[in-house]
Structure formats: structure tokens, C-alpha cells
């Protein structure tokens with residue numbers, strides 16, 4: 001399953017409209033043939049959240065659509081990721097007794113690693129995702145920083161060592 005996470009940031013084309021969530025199928029005829037970039041995984045990685053290149057003539061100009069992998073053809077990795085670390089807000093899930101911090105795209109309640117998350121009650125979704133804190137989810141860090149490194153030619157952020 002872990003290979004699926006690597007698909008975030010790849011270009012996709014919507015080629016069929018048979019397996020996707022109902023909310024997407026409703027607009028299937030308008031979405032067929034559109035191209036976009038995978039920005040997140042939903043539903044235990046079974047569904048890709050696809051950000052379309054343009055809003056076209058879609059309802060409310062919605063650009064992010066959940067599309068099943070079976071309805072997509074995977075293309076190349078997008079040259080310049082259009083999401084940066086600063087784009088993500090922090091969402092939290094329980095990991096044993098500790099809270100784990102995940103990267104979440106604003107407007108969704110699923111982390112980029114596809115864990116369901118909630119905001120901190122007293123901060124709402126205003127808290128930015130911090131890849132350097134100890135409780136940061138390793139998968140989210142990998143996904144978020146992976147796309148950063150691709151875009152910046154490998155200028156790695158120093159990883160804190162020790163405790």
C-alpha cells in the first residue's frame with residue numbers, strides 16, 4: 001500500500017467515471033478528460049483528491065475532486081508542486097496516549113497520509129503543520145517534504161537528531 005502515497009504530486013487524466021464517489025459522479029460528464037494533479041489521498045488511499053489544472057465550467061469553480069484510481073491514468077510527476085509546506089494546516093489524531101500531528105490540506109479533514117484527523121479544539125484549523133516537531137506524523141512529513149525537495153532541487157531541511 002505504501003507505494004500509493006508516492007502518487008501524490010503526479011499528474012493524472014480522468015479517463016472514466018465509473019468508480020468515483022457519488023459527489024464526483026454527479027459531475028462526471030464535465031470531469032471526463034480533465035487533467036490535474038493528485039494532491040491528497042482519501043478513503044484509505046482508495047480515492048485520489050485531484051486538483052484540476054483549471055476550474056473550467058464546474059460548479060462553484062471547484063477544483064479539487066475525489067476520483068477513484070480506476071478512473072485515472074497516471075502521468076508524470078508534476079514539475080512544480082503547487083502545494084508547499086506552508087499550505088498545510090495541522091490536524092491531529094490519537095497515537096496511543098499521544099497526539100500525532102498530520103499535514104492537512106485546508107478544506108479537508110483527511111491528512112495527506114490519509115488518516116482521519118481533527119483540529120485542536122482551541123486553535124481550529126489555523127495552526128500550520130510543523131514537520132519538525134517530534135509528534136509530526138512521519139508519513140505526512142515524507143509526503144510534504146518529498147514534494148518540497150522535488151521542487152527546490154534538493155535543499156533539504158535539517159532533520160533534528162537525538163531526542
Ligand SMILES: [Zn+2]
Nearest residue numbers: 102113137140
Ligand atoms: Zn499523517
